[in-house]
Amino acid sequence: MKLLMIDDDTGLCELLSEYLTAQGFEIQSVHDGEQGLKLAQVNDYALILLDVMLPTLDGFEVLKQLRQTKLTPVIMLTAKGEDFDRIFGLELGADDYIPKPFNHRELLARVKAITRRIEHINSFNITTSNKLQVNGITVNLAAREASVNDHTLTLTGTEYEILALLSKNAGEVVSKELISEEVLGRRLASFDRSIDMHVSNIRKKIAEHISGERIKTMRGTGYVFIQGE
Secondary structure: OEEEEEOOOHHHHHHHHHHHHHOOOEEEEEOOHHHHHHHHHHOOOOEEEEEOOOOOOOHHHHHHHHOOOOOOOEEEEEEOOOHHHHHHHHHOOOOEEEEEOOOHHHHHHHHHHHHHHHHHHHHOOOOOOOEEEEOOEEEEOOOOEEEEOOEEOOOOHHHHHHHHHHHHOOOOEEEHHHHHHHHHOOOOOOOOOHHHHHHHHHHHHHHOOOOOOOEEEEOOOEEEEOOOO
16 A cells, blocks of 8 residues: 655654555655645545645645545644644544654554555445435445435545444444544543544534534543434
């Protein structure tokens, strides 16, 4: 699988390229936001590793412009302790984030958690009809799409996975810990708001086409997809 790394730290790019290549990935690295955005727009990468602080265009602007046309999975590389960077990146449509400095094995685990989805899609028989219809929302598990009143929702891969998981368990509380492990492939850390931000994005996109609450927050526990009448 081909990955794009957009980071102005050339030393880090070289180290990660060597490490991830040894794990079976093909890596392309660029060191400024404008060039990275152009490559991301015209190529189909399995995943993009995107630093926040970049010359020409910062990571947020790259992500914002990319999400206008493509849903390529993105892991943001953020400064340790910068909660605003993480939250803002998730609001713009990042699939996950990892704070610098990070352990290479932890990065690999997050990369594999996302790229496994791609492998699943490629091996799935797309002609198979397997749909969930819950409270006005249709989740097509074969095509990995969701729609509301015949309007297709523009969801990132992570947002789709969360919506599908909640739909499969409609009427039941799904914990944040389970969502993190099933969707992000990692245990939920203390004060980690990534699941909250993804759910918030899903709610906003659903609300554009239908009124009423569909995903209810169970404070201190998780979320429940309301089945309706």
